[in-house]
Amino acid sequence: MINSAVLVLNRYYQPVHVTSVKRAFSLLYQGVAKAIDQQYRLYEFADWAALSATNDCITTINRTIRVPRVLVLSAYDHLPRGRVRFSRLNIYARDADTCQYCGKNLPRSELNLDHVMPRTQGGKTTWENVVCSCVPCNLKKGGRTPEQADMRLLKKPVRPRWTPLFRGASRKVTYQEWLPFLHLADASYWNVELLDE
Template structure:
């Protein structure tokens, strides 16, 4: 179980010029490292160190020999022959495109924006127990946009049905808006584990607290 959780850990991806692009799973990051498409970027006391897959495995083995695997800010993956630390940041060696200026409207970003909270009862739920809700129902010409879609738990979604919140006697906890910055990144930056990401992100991602 822990192995599966570690493989789903978040890894920040940088382009060739050390500019943040997006966040991927550790499983995907290891695939890129094994193919030598990317390298690990480790931030140690303000200094950047780069490692390919083999040298990162050696560093991980050294940490294991010193018993440095119980740190709450790190995740580990065990194989038959060795254990390897999940990198927090990787850099694509030849990808020279710049980050997208527009924020994608998708399930992941909506849930991150709303912090996995139902926007009607204010309770936080696992992603598997949340769904999209159109504030103004599509049957009433409601659009699938940042300003009209929110997280809703199964119970509240069922209660609201195909009605507006007013018709259902329900109230939104906050008005939905399009985020100015990636909600996934801002949500991750709440945790000490991803402190090193700040080196590569504009201060706007983390200087304003989430509400």
């Protein structure tokens, strides 16, 4: 429980990080952040600790405290600018677990990576030259370019512009409390006040 995830927002309620419950309590206790409940009320540590505990709670020597699932930082107003790490996981995420030659969406265990311009022909291991492919397509292509193998790429590979936090969160939301902050368009549609004309 102490290492489970808590969404951290900047002071404009934009997601900037996912942290552990342990770190979240530290931020809350220090007054650097406030907890947000499902009705969007803000709580400082003492007020949050006074709330009745739910299923998700931490027990200390003298009290049981509800685990916050969303924190808002009091002063931080930036967005993270980290570059997306060039990794197998992020290439699969960029290509949506889809072979870039035949278009089949497959489990990751049935996918591998392919150099569009083969390394034997001077191809580099970069975002712009590596794609997700299924084993049969990779074997068919071999050490050739797609043109040489008479194959076509579904789309040109590019460096992604998303950050891993937001990409991962949009694909699988860990907690229901995160939804309004991760899917702002969906939340605004469902939360807008309807007026009788």
